Amino acid sequence: MTHRLIFALYLTSLLNLWHTVRQNNIKTGMAMKTSIECRSRHELVWAKLEPLTVTTSPYRRPWFGWGLLSDEGLPFDAMSMVLVGRQLREELSTGVPLLSLIPDEHAISVGEDSHIISDRVDRIIREVEAIGDVIDTPVDFVLASELKCLPEYKEALREADKLIEELKEDVSPYTRLGIADDVFMARAGGIKIGWTAVTDIGSKSGRYHEPATDLLAQIVEPKMKAVYTGPGRRMDINRAKAAPYLELMSTVQRFMLTGSDCGHFQDKAQACSGQKGAYRAAVELVKSIVDTFELNIGPLNGCNSLNKAEELVNRVAL
């Protein structure tokens, strides 16, 4: 009982602290926006999660995860995450490659077939490596199934379980592993690149979105730090926002970077132009990615953003 009380007090103080930090984040977030803005007319970074504690151990490398729950390939929006990762990596100046966590264990935890996942792992490594080459940035890969054997990861998972038990929240196996990933990576000096559907990452909307997992992880590990891009876009007014790194629905209304339905941007845009706001947002995101690429890496052939985006698709496919 006493333990529970102490934990509740601890949680309250952390939440208060987090609230204060979040207020500060708005300021520091603005500073970050300014630094990204000077390289792009558009905004790829939507929000930041600052650590709760001032840490002396340095952040060494940005990391991100990829979805393995679909065979459709990567949406074009995935470029926003790697471009932000590239920018962060340059700011850190360690020369250490970006780190890509492949969540094979997570996919298996929600019932996916291990053989299918194994094939998808090969595919995603190949694709992300090609993207890294196109954005002139090295990427390392590590599988969640490799990490799970490490004592440090086991400890992170144990602490995640403890938190889940204390919170009495209904947490999916996927989220449970997500918390453990965050904790483990933060302790190893990683800064997470994630995505958020809303700029206010503490808001109740999008309860199961990535920042919600990260905020839980930050209770376990106050060093947890993250940078969020905006959501991926579908040209469908009924469901306009999506994970930037995964396509679970039909690819018809989405610009795809890899997979069998990649490219054909002009045709897709024409077919979906009736979707008004959703269409505009999807094309805007493509434009912001293309602009960021051209400002930071080099010019692309094409007379408009969609043509240029197709050129990027071709470069990744080479």
Add this chain to the structure above:
Amino acid sequence: MKDGHQRYTELNLIAAEQAKNILMRIDTKEFIPRKTQGAEFELFLVDDTTGHPVSETIRDSIIALCEKEMQKIGADITQELGGCAVEIRTPPVEVKPGFATNVCRVVGHSFNCLAKVSQLFRVIPLGAGTLGCENIPLTTTKEKYRRVPAYHNEHRRRSASLRLGSTQTELKGAESIAATGSIHINIAATDPEEALSIANSGLAFDGLTTAIHANAPVISGAVVPYQDVRIEAWERTHDTRDPRAVVAGQSSRVGLPSDYFHSLRDYFDNVLINPILLDVPDEVALATKIGTSWWPVRMKFPNNLLLVEWRMPSAQPSARETSAAWVFLGGLAEAGRAGIVKLPEFAIVRENSWRGRRGLDRDFLVENEHGATTRVPGRVAATSMFYLAREGLRCLDALDDKAEELIVGLEKRVWSGMTPAKTLVSVIHEYQQKMPLPQAIALAQLHLQRVA
């Protein structure tokens, strides 16, 4: 009778003891101070009509016939990992006036001798970073050449991708590196500080040196999106890192170490941390561990000598280009010895190493005079290296007309962008109009070797 595990544990301990012993002997100045350089270069022996690798038997016959002739100039020829590969070791050459002429003489004699003997078997010695034929050459049938790749195949981590980038080209396993060849320059140092200075300079030059000498755009019957895929192939097939090390961004025993070497003890720590892979006699335990640490530079301690080995460039197509590589690297090493190389942040070294494999067309990172990091095209970044190579040779009065001629040749290569890799790819594209790609690769490599 000790079991395998016990024996390896024992050898690891012996190696640590030997390292301690070397540190003690260095303190008592038992090492012989020298200012000489020697070189090792690896060449493939291929059929002079098909470009395919020859059998081990033919390779060994050629070695046997060459040995006597090589010995006349104090050189040595031996087997290498690849069953069709040979390694030529030159005698040491003093870095003094006439250095470049002596280098050309030693290299030229070795190449000529090997070429003449090979001709008897209708074979051509081929200088390339990678042999691009479809079926990789077999490894030499010796225990050490079987066990080391087998260890890496068995212990490779699961997320180490053997597929090269977005291509369909998949490396076959650790044996793939039987198809790689390089040039090594051994620089004798007079004391540990000098050795460290030379070694760290070598690390600093890794990326650009690889790019300037790029000669490996092919492997496993395919053209790959690298100008020099040699070390990339090594790294991927030999990646046995613990996932903890991957997450921490630490390197393996291949490619770059995690940082500059801060002392000889630090170097030994880097060497000793990796387990020994071969059951060898006690006396060569440390040497074996050093020999299986495939960084761009090594420090070795044979016969009371302190040697720094630079291993960055791929093998070059001709005796002239090999001599140029030696004189250029030799000059850079002397600049390192003289302490006139300003070491950039190691993050820049890492970044440039990644870029170097992709070729001179990439932008490289350099520190400007204010200490800020900027990106410049490879050929611009290389300018300071040519300056340093000349200065290094000048320190020992070795910058004469011959040295200048060889260095200018390399400078022209850099400014035209036509590295051996680029030339090879353009010839392959021509051949590919008339035949399947793997055959085009083999014949293009053969054609360019003939021209060289």
